[in-house]
Amino acid sequence: MKTVQLVKQKHKNNQWTYVGENQKLKEPLVLVFGNRYMLEEDSVYEEIRKLFPDGHIIFGSACAEISLNTVNEESITITAIEFEKSNFLIKTSNVLNSDLDSFKTGNELIQQFPEEGLKYVFVVSEGSFINGSQLTKGMNTSTQNNLLITGGLCGDDARFEKTLASYNENPKEGEIVAIGFYGETLEVSFSIHGGWxxxxxxxxxxxxxxxxxxxxxxxxxxxxxxxxxxxxxxxxxxxxxxxxxxxxxxxxxxxxxxxxxxxxxxxxxxxxxxxxxxxxxxxxxMTNVDNIANASEQAARQALEFRKNKPEIAFLVSCIGRKLVLDQRVEEEIEEVIEVLGNNTVTCGFYSYGEIAPFHGEVACQLHNQTMTITLMSE
Known part of the structure; x- marks a missing residue:
C-alpha cells in the first residue's frame, strides 16, 4: 500500500502542499475531504483530476479534515492510496432521487456490490437530508447484518446549511458514495468510543x-x-x-x-x-477535553486488539460536537490515536455530522454521534 497526502489552505496562497513524501501512484483511491465553500468552486474536480489523472476521486464536505497528526480547517485535504494486493469498487446513490427514503437508499446502495469476496465498505454520505438511522438499517438489511460497514455523514462546520459529496465529478447535494474493498489478504478492524x-x-x-x-x-x-x-x-x-x-x-x-x-x-x-x-x-x-482525548486513545487500542498485522492506514471519523468541545486543543484526540497506532500508520479522515460503525463486538452498523470511529486496514 502506498499513500500520498496533500493539503491546500484557503488563506495560504491556495497552493497544494505535500504532507510527507510525493510518490507516483497507479490508479489510486483519492479521498478528498474539505471545507464546503472550497468544494463548491467549479474548478475543484478538474484541479484534482490533473494531480491524479487515473485516480478514483471521492469528495466529501467536512467540519475539518484529519491528516497524519494534524486537523486542517478552511482547507482541502487529499489522501491518495494505491492498493497492491486488493481491489475496490465504488458505487453511488442520491437520496434526493429516492424521495428522501433513507432506508431504500441504503439498501439499494449496498446491493450494487457483488457479494463474492466483499470484505468491507467505507461510506461517505451526504449529511443534510439523510436520516442516518434509516440509512444504516437499509444497508444492514441488504447484507443480512454480516458485512462490516463504517464511515460518516459529511459536514458543513457548525453552519448546517448544506453538505456535498461525489465520485469523479464536482461535489453535489444528496450524494452518497460507498467504497467496497475486496482482497484475500485484506485485514480490517474498527472501534468506537465517545467519552460522554x-x-x-x-x-x-x-x-x-x-x-x-x-x-x-x-x-x-x-x-x-x-x-x-x-x-x-x-x-x-x-x-x-x-x-x-x-x-x-x-x-x-x-x-x-x-x-x-x-x-x-x-x-x-x-x-x-x-x-x-x-x-x-x-x-x-456532557464531557470535557480529557475525557474526549482518553476515549480516542481507547478506540485506537481496541481497534488494534485482535489484529494479526500492523495497520497501514487508519480512517478516522470524529464528530463536530467533539471538535467544538476540544476547540483550540482539537489535535489532541488525533495525537492520542497516533501515539497508539505508531507513525507507520497513515491517518486520514474528517469531522462529521454522524459516524457510521457497529458497536464494538458487533457487525451491523449504526449511526452514532459524538464518537471517534477508527477503522484500520492493511493488505
Missing part, C-alpha cells in the same frame, strides 16, 4: 416521529431542553452540540448518543441526527 457522561433526570419519550422529538414525559421537548440550557439556549441549535442526548430504546441492547441538529420552534420540537423511538429513555450528556 449522562447527567440529570432520565425522561421518557412520549411523542416522536422518526428523528423528530416532540415530547418528553408529556412536556414539549424544546421547552424542556431550553430550561436545561438556561442562558445557552440563545445559541441554539449550535449550543445543542455540547449537550447531546443519551438514548436507550427498547429496540437496542446498548444506549446510543444522539446530537440535536436543529430545532423547530413552531412545533416546540428538536430534530436529531437519527431516530428516537417512543418509550425510549433519554438523558442529557
Amino acid at each position: 457522561t449522562p447527567f440529570g433526570p432520565e425522561r421518557i419519550v412520549t411523542k416522536s416521529k422518526d428523528n423528530t422529538l416532540y415530547e418528553l414525559d408529556g412536556q414539549p421537548a424544546l421547552d424542556l431542553y431550553k430550561t436545561y440550557l438556561g442562558d445557552k439556549a440563545r445559541d441554539l441549535p449550535g449550543a445543542a452540540l455540547l449537550y447531546p442526548l443519551n438514548v436507550t430504546s427498547t429496540e437496542e441492547k446498548q444506549s446510543i448518543v444522539r446530537s440535536i441538529l436543529n430545532i423547530n420552534e413552531e412545533d416546540n420540537a428538536v430534530i436529531l441526527a437519527g431516530d428516537i423511538p417512543v418509550n425510549s429513555k433519554v438523558q442529557l450528556m
